[in-house]
Amino acid sequence: MNILMLSEKGDNISLAYKLANEGHTIELYLKNINVADDIHLSKSIKVISSWRPTLKYIDFVICDGTGFGFRAEDIGALGKPVLCASQGSDLFNELFEEKGKELLKKKGICFDPIENGLSLKAHVFFNGRHFVRPIFYSFENEGMVIVASSRPNRIKEDILRKIEPILIKTRYRGLVNIDFEINDIDYSIKSIYLGLNEIVDTFKEALDENLLDVLFEIASGVKSRIKIRRDYLISVPIFADYSQKFCEIDGINDKNRKHIAYNSVIEYATKPVWSNINDRIMSITARGNTINEAQRRVYRTIKNISVKDTFRYRENVGNTAKDTWCKLQEIAFF
Numbered sequence: 001m002n003i004l005m006l007s008e009k010g011d012n013i014s015l016a017y018k019l020a021n022e023g024h025t026i027e028l029y030l031k032n033i034n035v036a037d038d039i040h041l042s043k044s045i046k047v048i049s050s051w052r053p054t055l056k057y058i059d060f061v062i063c064d065g066t067g068f069g070f071r072a073e074d075i076g077a078l079g080k081p082v083l084c085a086s087q088g089s090d091l092f093n094e095l096f097e098e099k100g101k102e103l104l105k106k107k108g109i110c111f112d113p114i115e116n117g118l119s120l121k122a123h124v125f126f127n128g129r130h131f132v133r134p135i136f137y138s139f140e141n142e143g144m145v146i147v148a149s150s151r152p153n154r155i156k157e158d159i160l161r162k163i164e165p166i167l168i169k170t171r172y173r174g175l176v177n178i179d180f181e182i183n184d185i186d187y188s189i190k191s192i193y194l195g196l197n198e199i200v201d202t203f204k205e206a207l208d209e210n211l212l213d214v215l216f217e218i219a220s221g222v223k224s225r226i227k228i229r230r231d232y233l234i235s236v237p238i239f240a241d242y243s244q245k246f247c248e249i250d251g252i253n254d255k256n257r258k259h260i261a262y263n264s265v266i267e268y269a270t271k272p273v274w275s276n277i278n279d280r281i282m283s284i285t286a287r288g289n290t291i292n293e294a295q296r297r298v299y300r301t302i303k304n305i306s307v308k309d310t311f312r313y314r315e316n317v318g319n320t321a322k323d324t325w326c327k328l329q330e331i332a333f334f
Helices: 013-021 033-038 052-056 069-077 087-106 154-170 199-206 211-220 291-303 319-330
Strands: 002-007 025-030 045-048 060-063 118-126 131-139 144-149 174-182 187-194 232-240 247-250 260-262 265-267 272-274 280-288
Touching: 002 013, 002 052, 013 025, 013 045, 013 199, 013 211, 013 260, 060 069, 060 211, 069 087, 087 154, 087 187, 118 154, 118 319, 131 154, 131 199, 131 319, 144 199, 144 319, 154 174, 154 187, 174 199, 199 232, 199 280, 232 291, 280 291, 291 319
Parallel strands: 002 025, 002 060, 025 045
Antiparallel strands: 118 131, 118 174, 131 144, 144 232, 174 187, 232 280, 247 272, 260 280, 265 272
């Protein structure tokens, strides 16, 4: 499939790599000219200076944030499905703090802090008419543990039911990210963001179907449920010294490549090389029947990878999530 990816500064590069490795043709447009001049990618991803000429032969358009929504309807009118962009979603993201909260408050959404709240994020796709189950929940920062849930819950359903009519009006199709707190009786929303983020790198581990098929069907408005394996997912980002450039990466092979999401890597014929687009080299992912098993697997993969000079990562991703998970079980959230 021919895919056009529109990005502000390359946030969707890891997804571009995954789709290119599946054999798809990727053309990447970067709105930030400074980033576009510095970026170096594998030959399987073509960085372009103008995206409009590609619409003659492109099958699918993926955006990674605000800034492209004003063109989404024009692209859609040509019969090209568009993921994560609409005029309404751009406006929603830009005005959320100023006007979005007031609008949602009128719908009954609570933004007032609550006592003894547990922090977590919900990530759920929206197909233009309704939410696509399951809901993915993530814990922690600079690394994440993810669990998927389709089980009904009063608080979960209340949040989605109140947000859904607003999303329908935005004509948005894509990922919805909800940052919130919860206790045994109530919840409080911190923020809502419409757009792709690093969770896509991780949730591919759980898919029981093709990643591109899932994204394409959501953008086309026909997807209602995602087939997944019932596992815990974990993702650990790997960082390097931003002053370094073009450092070789050792230890990546055909066996562990499927658990790696590149962020700023050139994949030469001999071995991958990190280029300093940003200090995040890649993310390592794993899944397991328990959080402990997912932890063990992800750090086993990391120990087999090395980057010339130094690289850093959190060595305790998952520890906070285990405590939060137990508390969520106690209040019967899952």
